[in-house]
Amino acid sequence: MRCARGLTLIELLTALAVLAVLATLGWRALDGLLHTRDTVQARSSEQLGWQSVLAQWQTDLDHMLTFDPAAGGAAPAVWSSDAGTVRILRRPPDPDDATPGWVVVAWAAVDEGRRWARWASPPLTSLPAVQAAWAQAPQRARAEGVRTVAIAAVRVHVWGDNGWKESPRDPAAASSAPKAVRLELTPAPDSHWRGPLTVDWLAASVAGGKTP
Secondary structure, rough: OOOOOOOOOHHHHHHHHHHHHHHHHHHHHHHHHHHHHHHHHHHHHHHHHHHHHHHHHHHHHEEOOOOOOHHHOOOOOOOEOOOOOEEEEEEOOOOOOOOOOOEEEEEEEEEEOOEEEEEEEEOOHHHHHHHHHHHHHHHHHHOHHHHHHHHEEEEEEEEEOEEEEEEOOHHHHHHOOOOOEEEEEEEEOOOOOOOOOOEEEEEEHOOOOOOO
């Protein structure tokens, strides 16, 4: 008669050790895949956030109103960049909307300069209402503005005298629509972006080869 021979203790321990090594390697590989997935998702979300913010900025400028200084009358200011706030007077988002009017938009560095925020008024139909919203825009942007991307610094330049220069801080000197605007946003240190992001906007009258 033959005796059935099982595994020895050494063989069993060896098999368990091999299984433990394989499990460790598999876990590390899975952990690496999950970490890579989370990093890619975070970068994608951040990139989409920046794209949305810069697209909204350009849309606000594209819809900025222009007034002919020679026409006279009490034309409201349509642009200013002072005290860390950019104000824009623009047309409503939907020009075919049944509610006509003007919209005051304010972009500002809020939360001690760590966030780029946007505030927009409802459509306004009278000059006094526009002027009131214009005056309140810096405070409203800081109190009620939608917090968007995390930033470390922001700079705004306008085109003039054949070069880029700091936007005038005197609201009276910056009441007319600029020919071109350069926005430079420096992402927060913990951002996936490295270095400042710059977006240039050119007025349609200039881009079309017309004299402003």
